[in-house]
Amino acid sequence: MKQRTARTVRRSTTRVLVAILFAGLTACMTNPATGERQFSLISMDQEIQMGSQADLQIAQSMGIYPDDRLQAYVSELGTTMAATTEWPELPWTFRVVDDDTVNAFALPGGFVYVTRGILSHFNSEAQLAGVLGHEIAHITARHGATRLTRMQMTQLGVGLAMVLEPRFQRIAPLAGAGMQLLFLSFSRSDEQEADELGVRYMAGMGYDPEALISVMETLRRVSEAGGQGRLPEWLATHPHPENRQDDIRGHAAALEPQEYVSDRREEYLRRIDGIVYGPDPREGYMLGGSFHHPTLRFVLEFPLGWTVINQKQAVIALSEERDASVQLTISEETSIDAAARNLYDTEGVDGVGITRVRINGLPAGVGAFSVPTEQGLIEGSAAFIEYDGRIFQLIGYSAASTWEAYRRQVTPSLESFRPLTDRRALAVEPMRLDVTRVARATSLRALYDSYYNGTTPAVSIEQIALINQLEPDSRLAAGTLVKMVHGSPPR
Ligand SMILES: [Zn+2]
16 A cells, blocks of 8 residues: 555446456456447547546556656657557657556557556567557557557456446545556457557567567466466556467567667666566565554554455455445545545445544544445445554455454454554565676676575576576576675565
C-alpha cells in the first residue's frame, strides 16, 4: 500500500451492488460484445480522453517509478520513435510503472507503459526499443479502440475476489484498486500486426530487430520460471506467442537492407544500474504472518492461511475459500466519525454506527454493518483507527450465512492494527540491480559465487542467468557488464 497522494472521492448515486465472484473466471469479465460495440464507435478525442483517465488510475494503482532520469530516458526514446510513426500528433506518454512484474502495455490515445520488472530483464537499448515499438504499434493500428477487456483476477495471483461497485469502493476498494486489471488483450492478428509495425519502427531508428527476438526468448523463460498457476503478465496482455520469433525474422527480412547501429548495451545497463528489483518491502511485506508497512509505520495480523494482496491503495486479505475478506485502506476523511459516516451513509448499508474504543492505544471506532446484495446479505465489521495523522479503515465481511464463523477470525485481525516500532523493519530497503564489470574472463556461476561469497544470495543463479539472458555456465569475457542483485528480502 502506498501513501495516498490524490483525493479521489466518488459521489456516485448508483445503488450499492456487491458481487461475489467465484473461481469461474469468465464471471468477472465485462461483457465483451457490449464493450466492443462501444469502443469501436469512439472518436480519436474520446480515445485520448479514455486513455488519460485510465492513465491517472494506473498511476494511482500501480504507481510511477520514482526515478526522473530513468523516466526521461524511456520517455525520450519512446517519443522519438512515436514521432516516426503514422500518428505523430498524438500526445504520446511513456511511463515506467513501479511494478516488479514483467510487463509492457499500451492504452488508446498514446499511453505506453513498461514495468521496472521488464526493464530489469532487458539487456540493451535495442531490446527496450523493440518492446516500445510493439506497444506503439498497438496504438497506431488502433487495436485498443476496438478491444478493451478486463483482465482476469489471476493477475493478482488469486482465483477469485469480491468486487464492489463504485459507492462501496471508497470504503472497500478492491475493484477500484484493481484498475490495474484493466488491460488490453489483443487478438492474434493484432499481435502479428504490432510485431510487423514494431519491427519497422525499431529498424527505422537503426536498431536490429534481432533484439526483439531475444526479448521474446526472455519472456518465454520468465513464463517458464514463473511456474504453474502464475499467469505470465506479458502473455496475458499480449497473447498468442506462437511462431512470433520466426515471424519477426520474416518482417525484418522484408525490410530494405540496412546497417544497424549499436544495440547500445552498455548505455542501457548503466541506465538501469541500481533500480529496485523484486517487490519493494518499503510499501508493505508479510513476515511471520504479520503484514508490515515501513512507510506508513504499522503492523497488522491477517487471519491465518488467508491470501494477502498488497496493492498501492489497499491491502486485501482473502479467506482460503475466497468467500470472506479483510481490507485495509486509508480514508480520505480526517476524522474517525467522518470516515465512519462514509460507510453508514452509503445507500443500502445498514448498521447502528460505531462505538469509540482504543485499539492498541490508538483512538478508534468500531461497528457492525450489513449490505443486501443480489447474491444475498453481506455482514461485516468495520474499524476506523486514527494514527499518524491518518484514518485507517479496516473492513471485514462475508455472506451473512458464514459471518458468525468468520467474525471470530476477522475481529482479532481488525484489533491487531498497531504502530510499527521495530527499527530494523522501519529501515528495510528493497533489493536493487547492481551492474558490475567482469575483471577477468570467468563463468557466470563463478562470478555469482564470488559476488555472494560468505553471504546468502538474495536470488538464485538461475534468476541471475535469466535477467542477463545467459545460462549459469555461460562464459564471460573480461570487461563484460553483468547484472547482479544486491540486498535481501526482509527476514
Ligand atoms: Zn502486443
